[in-house]
Structure formats: structure tokens, C-alpha cells
Amino acid sequence: MVSTGQLIRDHGADGGALDQWRSLAERGELVPDTVILTALHEVLGSTETSRGYVLDGFPRTVAQAEDPSGPHVDVAVRLDVPDEVVRERLAGRRAAGRTDDDPETVERRLQVYHSETEPVADMYGKKGTLRSVDATRPPDEVTEAILDALGD
Numbered sequence: 001m002v003s004t005g006q007l008i009r010d011h012g013a014d015g016g017a018l019d020q021w022r023s024l025a026e027r028g029e030l031v032p033d034t035v036i037l038t039a040l041h042e043v044l045g046s047t048e049t050s051r052g053y054v055l056d057g058f059p060r061t062v063a064q065a066e067d068p069s070g071p072h073v074d075v076a077v078r079l080d081v082p083d084e085v086v087r088e089r090l091a092g093r094r095a096a097g098r099t100d101d102d103p104e105t106v107e108r109r110l111q112v113y114h115s116e117t118e119p120v121a122d123m124y125g126k127k128g129t130l131r132s133v134d135a136t137r138p139p140d141e142v143t144e145a146i147l148d149a150l151g152d
């Protein structure tokens with residue numbers, strides 16, 4: 001699995017091309033589409049993908065989803081969690097040290113999700129390739145539901 005957020009966290013301070021974008025991510029803003037697409041292209045180019053791949057956190061915008069050079073998406077899985085549950089969970093995760101989990105940043109991330117990423121889910125919904133998973137359930141049940149969704 002390739003997590004685009006993890007790419008930013010791992011390589012946002014290593015002197016490479018992603019350095020300047022880490023502070024945007026820490027404020028809850030999205031990193032520019034071209035930056036994400038380029039980073040993902042590089043990672044997938046050097047990863048064994050003959051059996052497919054799972055992308056976590058991509059695409060976050062319609063532009064990412066529609067970019068002709070972007071990775072092919074057969075199935076999109078949306079984890080459905082009400083905003084209030086997101087707030088509670090991220091407040092708990094904050095203790096684990098994610099700097100983008102402070103309350104103001106969480107609010108910004110929710111806004112950005114609703115304005116930029118929800119339309120992506122709508123797009124896959126219209127295409128018939130969206131699978132929705134009730135992610136308020138315990139982690140092992142959610143994992144199973146995701147695997148089911150991917151196995152279709």
C-alpha cells in the first residue's frame with residue numbers, strides 16, 4: 001500500500017523535492033496535485049505492482065482523479081465516518097504525535113475533505129466504482145469490509 005500522506009511525512013524534511021510541502025500538510029491544506037502525482041509516479045515506478053496496488057489518501061481532488069498520467073483506479077473505497085467521530089478519533093490520535101491532529105487543523109482538514117474530496121467520491125459513485133464502508137465499526141471489521149470491497 002502506498003499512502004500519499006506518509007510520503008509527505010517521510011520525505012517532507014529529508015532535503016528532497018517534498019520538503020517545502022510538509023508545512024502545508026501540517027496546516028491541513030492539500031499539497032498541490034502535480035507534486036502528489038509526481039511523487040506517486042516515482043514510487044509506483046519503483047514498486048512491484050503486477051498484482052495491483054492500494055493507494056491510501058489518493059485521489060483527494062477531481063484533478064488528481066482525472067489526470068491522464070495518474071495511476072489507474074479500478075475501485076475506490078470510501079470510509080464513512082461522521083465528522084463528530086473523526087474529531088473524537090483524531091483527538092485520541094494526537095497523543096501519538098501527528099502534528100496535523102490539533103483541533104484547528106482537524107477542522108481545516110474536514111472542510112478540505114468536504115469541498116475537495118467528496119466530489120471525487122461522487123464521481124466514482126456515478127461511474128459505479130465506489131464502495132462505501134461503514135468505518136464507525138471496530139478496526140478488524142472495517143479491515144474485513146475493505147478487503148471485501150477490494151475483492152469484488
Ligand code: AMP
Pocket residue numbers: 003004005006008024025026028029030031032033036056057058059060061064100109
Ligand atoms: P493523510 O495521511 O492521508 O491524512 O495525509 C496527510 C496530509 O498529507 C493531508 O492532509 C494533505 O496535506 C497531504 N496529502 C496526502 N495525500 C494527499 C493527496 N492525495 N493530495 C494532496 N495532499 C495530500
